[in-house]
Amino acid sequence: MAQPVEQPLIAALDIGSSKVSAMIARADETGRLTVLGTGQRESRGVKRGFITDMAASEFAVREAVELAERMSGLTVEDVWASYGAGGLVSDLANVEVELGGHAIEQADINQLLQAGKDAIDKNGQVVLHAHPALFTIDRAQGVHQPIGLHASKLGVDIHVIAAEPAPLRNIDTVIRQAHLGVRAIVASPIAAGLACLSEEERELGVALVEMGAEVTNVSVHYGGMLLGLHSIPLGAKDITNDIAAAFAVQRRDAERLKCFYGSAMTSPRDNHEIIEATQIGAEQGAEPMKLTRAQLMMVIRQRVEELTNEIEAALKTLGFTGPVGRQVVLTGGGAELKNVADYMQGVLGRAVRLGRPKQITGLPDAHSGPAFSTLVGLAMLAASGRGDIRDIAGPVVKPSRNKGMVGRLIDAMKGGY
Incomplete structure (x- = not known):
């Protein structure tokens, strides 16, 4: 009996403004994926999705891929990379x-x-x-x-x-300097849509809002295909920066405040909940600063309101103005802010659900949230083939x-x- 032919490795690389994540997977004869290794590193040298520092970006890419290789015990030669900056x-x-x-x-x-x-x-x-x-x-x-x-x-x-050639050339150069080949550069909304939208949603009409660290991509899908997209140069990192500036704390402490105490919805209890934070330049052993959750919420809500208004304007520009029942799916790392889908549902006046990537065998729990939709979608696209006219x-x-x-x-x- 003939042994089944081993399928080639698939390596996906998502270069974002806050993190660089890598995944090594293999598809069987039916196209079903199994994740063999993953890696993640803090992104450096990327601003609003554009490469701004070659050396720093190359180091982050190299480290993320090496982590995935170490976990899988395998070596990859080329990657499917994402592109989610403006200008698409x-x-x-x-x-x-x-x-x-x-x-x-x-x-x-x-x-x-x-x-x-x-x-x-x-x-x-x-x-x-x-x-x-x-x-x-x-x-x-x-x-x-x-x-x-x-x-x-x-x-x-x-x-x-x-997309414009220069930013794409920069991504290609960074990956090649990390001694990797580039199989394809994929528009982030294509990959994220494949990962977290159902076929029926894409047929009936759905808007995908991919809220990244510094860029939010809005894409409209109808009749089974992506019909239009719009990029907004705002994201979850802007909320973190607002908190850091408002309370004079370091960005890492602002991120912690956002993740642990932040929400897009206010509550009467917010005035009574006290949060402690260490200000920049505070002497060792000094009393931490105290603020109410309501003060934190005021800063978060201002930016969330601005971003939601931009999303609403983008949906109108893209012609997504039909019946109230037409759905919005919110994904990306910014979608992990507590209650953000509920808040946007109230403002946009249409159903908003959280978009998580489809489950793949071997996908770690840490990579199963909205922040990894693009990474999973890249691997799915690689396994299915591009279906590209070229x-x-x-x-x-x-x-x-x-x-x-x-x-x-x-x-x-x-x-x-």
Whole structure:
């Protein structure tokens, strides 16, 4: 009996503004992942998702990957890395080919997808993702499997995510200086969405709010695909900095105050609960400063209100203004602030749930929270394959530029049905 072929290792690397986390996993023949090792280090040299110090970033990447390698007893050669800084651009292209009425064959689909390559030229920007979505045959829209159907015209909608080349080159350089290859750089909202959204949510319409340390990414999913995204240069670290500035404490103490006593919802008891904190420059043995939880809450709420208002504005910009029932999923490290989902639900006037990554065999409990959605999503994407139009070889045919099914989906979403 033949031995099963061992699948290649998958290494995921999430370079954030507060932490760098790595995961080594392996998929079986069915695509099921098993986590073999994880590692995490404090992020250095990253500001608002952009690399600002090559040497510091390289050191953090090297350490996080080495920790994962030590845990797994394995060595990795290349990684799937995330990119979650501002400047991500989401666009849609439609391509169409004439068939003449014959039954659609795989060769016709291949020709169509080859035609799509020319449609994803982003004028100097780097295309991170170019995913074929729904097919159209003549007047029938939203066709998932067109093979065998007769049609005069066959079309497909392609969802494209692109970014400016310089920040991506910096990430690529940092990883390569850590003696690792780069398999792909993945837009963070794609990975996080794969990790914590259900297929049904993505079909019916859902907004994913990925609240990181210094960047919050808002992405809208509808009809099974990501339709638009918007980056907000604010995150959980801003709350920590506000606490540090307001009470003159070190950032690590401000982070502790936020995690242990902080919440997005106030309570009448807050005025009576006393919290102790050590101020910067306090002499050894000096009495700690005393403040009420209400004072701490006032600082936290100001920033949470600002961020929620920015999220609400982003949702309107993206056309996510339909029925109240359309859901928001909140993930990322900032989602771990107590009661933040309940607070946003009240302000946004729609259901908000916490998005945790799907369970993977061997995933440590410490990595099962919202802060690790992108990391888990990277591994899931690597195991499933990119499904990217650029992986298809062949000549390029000039695409048509009509609105396409996805354009009509957006119009439908904005119309609230």
